[in-house]
Amino acid sequence: MATNSQNKIASSSNFIRAKIEKDISNNLYKNKLWNKAPGNSRHQLKGNLDEAKIRTRFPPEPNGYLHIGHAKSIFLNFGLAQDFSGACHLRFDDTNPEKEDQEYVDSIIENVKWLGFDWNFNNEDNLYYASDYFDYMYEAAILLIKSGFAYVDQQNAEEIRENRGTLTSPGKDSPWRDHPTEDHLKCFEEMRGGNHADGSMVLRAKINMASPNINLRDPAIYRIKNVSHHKTGDKWSIYPMYTFAHPIEDALEGITHSVCTLEFEDQRPFYDWLLKRLKENNFFSDPLPKQYEFARLNLTYVVLSKRRLIELVENKHVSGWDDPRMPTLVGSKRRGYTPSGFKLFTDRIGVSKADSWIDYVILEDCMREVLNESAHRRVAVLDPVKLIINNYPEDQEEDCFAPNHPKNKDLGERTIKLTKELWIDRDDFMEVPVDKYFRLSPGAQVRLRYGFVIECTGFEKDIDGNITNIFCDYLPDTKSGTPGADAIKVKGNIHWLSCKYAVTATVNLYDRLFKEAHPGENNNYLDDLNPDSLTTREIKIEENLKTIVPGDQYQFERHGYFIADNLSKPDDIILNRTTTLRDNWQ
RNA sequence: UGGGGAGUCGCCAAGCUGGUUAAGGCACAUGGUUUUGAUCCAUGCAUGCGAAGGUUCGAAUCCUUCCUCCCCAGCCA
Numbered sequence: 001m002a003t004n005s006q007n008k009i010a011s012s013s014n015f016i017r018a019k020i021e022k023d024i025s026n027n028l029y030k031n032k033l034w035n036k037a038p039g040n041s042r043h044q045l046k047g048n049l050d051e052a053k054i055r056t057r058f059p060p061e062p063n064g065y066l067h068i069g070h071a072k073s074i075f076l077n078f079g080l081a082q083d084f085s086g087a088c089h090l091r092f093d094d095t096n097p098e099k100e101d102q103e104y105v106d107s108i109i110e111n112v113k114w115l116g117f118d119w120n121f122n123n124e125d126n127l128y129y130a131s132d133y134f135d136y137m138y139e140a141a142i143l144l145i146k147s148g149f150a151y152v153d154q155q156n157a158e159e160i161r162e163n164r165g166t167l168t169s170p171g172k173d174s175p176w177r178d179h180p181t182e183d184h185l186k187c188f189e190e191m192r193g194g195n196h197a198d199g200s201m202v203l204r205a206k207i208n209m210a211s212p213n214i215n216l217r218d219p220a221i222y223r224i225k226n227v228s229h230h231k232t233g234d235k236w237s238i239y240p241m242y243t244f245a246h247p248i249e250d251a252l253e254g255i256t257h258s259v260c261t262l263e264f265e266d267q268r269p270f271y272d273w274l275l276k277r278l279k280e281n282n283f284f285s286d287p288l289p290k291q292y293e294f295a296r297l298n299l300t301y302v303v304l305s306k307r308r309l310i311e312l313v314e315n316k317h318v319s320g321w322d323d324p325r326m327p328t329l330v331g332s333k334r335r336g337y338t339p340s341g342f343k344l345f346t347d348r349i350g351v352s353k354a355d356s357w358i359d360y361v362i363l364e365d366c367m368r369e370v371l372n373e374s375a376h377r378r379v380a381v382l383d384p385v386k387l388i389i390n391n392y393p394e395d396q397e398e399d400c401f402a403p404n405h406p407k408n409k410d411l412g413e414r415t416i417k418l419t420k421e422l423w424i425d426r427d428d429f430m431e432v433p434v435d436k437y438f439r440l441s442p443g444a445q446v447r448l449r450y451g452f453v454i455e456c457t458g459f460e461k462d463i464d465g466n467i468t469n470i471f472c473d474y475l476p477d478t479k480s481g482t483p484g485a486d487a488i489k490v491k492g493n494i495h496w497l498s499c500k501y502a503v504t505a506t507v508n509l510y511d512r513l514f515k516e517a518h519p520g521e522n523n524n525y526l527d528d529l530n531p532d533s534l535t536t537r538e539i540k541i542e543e544n545l546k547t548i549v550p551g552d553q554y555q556f557e558r559h560g561y562f563i564a565d566n567l568s569k570p571d572d573i574i575l576n577r578t579t580t581l582r583d584n585w586q
Numbered sequence: 587u588g589g590g591g592a593g594u595c596g597c598c599a600a601g602c603u604g605g606u607u608a609a610g611g612c613a614c615a616u617g618g619u620u621u622u623g624a625u626c627c628a629u630g631c632a633u634g635c636g637a638a639g640g641u642u643c644g645a646a647u648c649c650u651u652c653c654u655c656c657c658c659a660g661c662c663a
Contacts, residue, residue: 013600013609061663096662157661164659168588171659202661212589214659223661242663266590266658293591295656300597306663348611350599352592355656359597362612372625407625438623447621480621493621557622585623 014351016076016292020054020084020257028287029053029256038128038252040136041285052121054086054256058112059093059130059249062104062230065321065328066111068342068363069297069304075346076294077259078117087121089253091128095245097229105230111329115339130240130249131231137240137248138192141203141222143281145184150221151177152187153204160202163209164217170210171217177206191224194237198224205244207273215266216273219243247271250289251278258289261296262353268293297349298357300517302327303525317529318513322566324576325513325533335510336553336563336578338374341367360512364579371553371561371578376404376411379449379495380556380575381540382507384423387470387496390457392420397500400450401481414544418451421499423540428494429470431459438491440470446492449557453478453488495557502540505573508565509535541573548573555581 023029035047056077060070081088090112094100109127112119119126144150153160153174165171191201203222211217221244228234240248247270250258258271268291275288303309304327312318312326321328324335332342345366349358379402399415424440433441440446445455454472462468478485516528545554547570553563560580568574 059663063663093663099662153661160661161659166588166659170588199661204661214589216589217659220661225661239661241661246663262591263657264663268590295592348598350611352599354592354599356598359612362597365612368624377622406620406622436623449621451621486621490621491623493623495622555622555624558624559622560624581622581624583623 014294015353016080016257016259016294016351017083019292020080023256024053024084032254032256032287034254036124038133038254040139040252040283044254045285050254052081052085052087052254054081054084055089055254056081056086056257056259057089057091057250057253057255059091059246060108061093061096061099062101062108063096063099064104064306064309065330066108067304067309067329068299068302068327068332070111071115071329071342072297072346072349072351073259073261074112074115074117075343076351078112078115079346080257080259081121086256087124087126088117088119089126089128089255090119091249091253092130093242093246093249094129094131094229094231095240095242097225097227097239100230102230107330114329114333115342126253128249128253129231130245131229133245133249133252134232134236134240136252137245138238140248140278140283141188141240141244142185143283144205144221144277145181145188145203147277147281148181149206149277150203151179151184151206152191153177153202153218153220154187154200157199160220164214165209167214173209174204174218177218188222191222191238192236194226196224198226200224203238205270205274207270213266213269215243215270219270243267243270244274247274247289247291248278250291251275251284255289256287258291260291260293262293262355263296264291265293267291293353294351295353295355298355299327299360299363300357301360301512301514301519303514303519308520308525311526312513315526317526324508324565325510334563334566335576336371336561337363337367338370338553341370344370357518365582367579368561368582371555375553375555375561377402377406377557378542378545378554379416379497380505380507380542380559380562381423381425381495381497381502382509382537382556382559383426384497384540385426385429385467385470386499387422387424387472389420389422389454389474390471391473394420396420397498400479402450414542416450416542417498417501418448419498419500422448422496423499423502424470424494424496426467428492429456429459429467431467439494440472440492444492445488445490446494447478447480447490448474449493449495450480451496452476452480453490497540497542501543503543503546503573505539505541505545505575507537507539507562507575507577509537509577511535539575541575545573546570548575553578 032050033044033047034050058077078088163172202220204218207216209217226237278284322330397419403413404411429440447453452474454474456472458471460469513533514528515530519525519528548564561578562575565574
């Protein structure tokens with residue numbers, strides 16, 4: 001309990017939370033208005049005081065599947081809103097129709113819900129699309145042109161690039177920069193008209209071509225794209241750039257804290273510049289949103305870049321976006337990773353501005369920690385070898401009782417049938433035991449978990465030297481749960497399943513997708529792929545697992561956590577190993 | 587070489603408007619419990635805060651210089 005509350009304190013102290021606490025205590029949002037929906041000043045000034053103490057947003061571009069890095073951002077943004085009695089909007093940043101698709105929108109919505117969040121606040125559904133704001137953005141652009149802060153440039157992309165200068169030398173003004181405002185207004189209208197080719201004109205903010213910050217050298221803010229949009233269809237032939245759109249989206253939605261990743265740090269001056277210009281035009285009013293940046297997640301043995309993820313799927317290095325080895329949320333889910341595990345993980349790794357690589361084992365350990373609490377226990381034999389009890393009658397069988405959870409008796413117990421012939425794991429027997437090996441070996445005593453103590457009397461091998469049968473005697477007075485069962489102390493304790501009753505299933509044993517901690521650091525990342533990231537085999541599982549359905553999760557004792565795969569059917573059970581148990585032996 | 591960031595224990599990460607022994611987690615180590623070599627519990631784990639100087643009664647926190655790493659020259663986000 002004490003450690004839990006300490007965890008909470010630790011996770012709650014990051015620089016963004018500190019800033020929010022300060023902003024709230026300084027009453028920054030005391031007079032903030034909200035008119036039940038996004039909008040500019042015209043709209044919001046007619047509203048009431050915003051009941052949301054703060055507003056944050058998670059703004060994915062619907063051009064790919066969410067991954068573990070997004071989970072960090074989701075927990076940050078939605079968590080902030082939750083903890084400060086605010087609202088977190090889910091907003092699709094769909095300003096580039098060429099790359100975006102409804103398929104991704106659906107998947108993202110499902111993923112965010114899966115992680116346990118919704119975007120409802122005071123019965124308002126805060127699910128938005130940047131494309132819903134295109135009219136506002138167009139209006140803002142015109143305001144900017146009229147006030148002399150934007151112009152239509154007719155240089156081609158090549159010329160613009162050349163005139164932008166370099167990191168160490170200033171850029172050159174565009175010849176179109178100082179044309180009359182009227183001309184720019186007219187050109188911008190023409191851009192919208194749809195009669196101009198892509199790239200023939202572009203609207204640029206007029207700031208400073210000599211700025212040491214390249215993002216301020218008259219950034220492009222609206223470009224011609226004669227393509228239809230998945231939401232707005234053919235209404236527009238011009239689309240705003242992220243740089244321009246994002247601050248406006250935030251302001252329209254009354255976002256107080258706009259949290260993004262480090263690479264946008266250089267854009268913050270433009271973010272503030274734009275909003276200030278629009279405030280001067282009474283398009284927006286205080287309090288204006290502020291942008292804060294944190295370090296994106298890097299995980300060892302994992303790639304998270306969109307480009308690489310796509311490549312893994314398209315080149316069939318994995319079976320798809322939801323391959324359990326993929327760091328996507330759909331893949332993680334299929335692997336058996338859980339929302340509460342991700343929550344623990346994000347709390348544990350914290351939020352800062354320092355570039356860092358989180359050990360993959362941290363993530364795995366979080367999943368173990370969560371699953372250890374919740375998962376019911378079962379028995380599975382992953383590499384079966386036959387154990388025959390010499391002194392157990394051929395036709396005899398009996399029930400052994402096994403609790404579903406060692407720490408929680410309320411979860412009940414189930415019975416496992418014991419018979420003369422059993423399956424045990426090959427690992428649990430050594431012909432010549434190594435030092436400190438306390439499982440089965442010739443002459444050794446070991447307990448059949450939940451059953452009897454046995455003593456190994458011998459074994460048989462096939463022509464290739466593989467062990468085929470192991471023989472033992474059981475000690476009748478040692479059955480678990482009966483008086484005196486503990487009279488004989490043994491160190492080893494192995495699991496087993498009746499050959500007569502065990503059910504056969506298929507298991508996918510997953511290991512890390514990459515064998516290098518930093519894939520691609522020393523060569524092409526594809527060369528760092530782990531050839532053994534998946535092994536599939538036939539295993540034996542408890543009879544009562546016959547009714548397992550996709551998504552069911554269990555701990556197979558002494559092995560790890562497993563989940564029934566999407567494709568699993570009663571007559572073709574498929575299990576995925578989520579993660580192994582920790583193993584201090586060797 | 588311009589601009590913007592970051593460097594605190596193996597991995598994360600508080601602290602950074604200067605003030606007693608530098609939080610916490612993970613990992614690790616050693617004990618204990620245990621019919622999962624799991625879990626759980628206990629204890630240990632930075633004379634040190636990228637480096638070197640300086641200011642001060644006192645510095646991770648202030649100043650100076652230096653070093654390393656990341657980001658920016660898309661009509662991507």
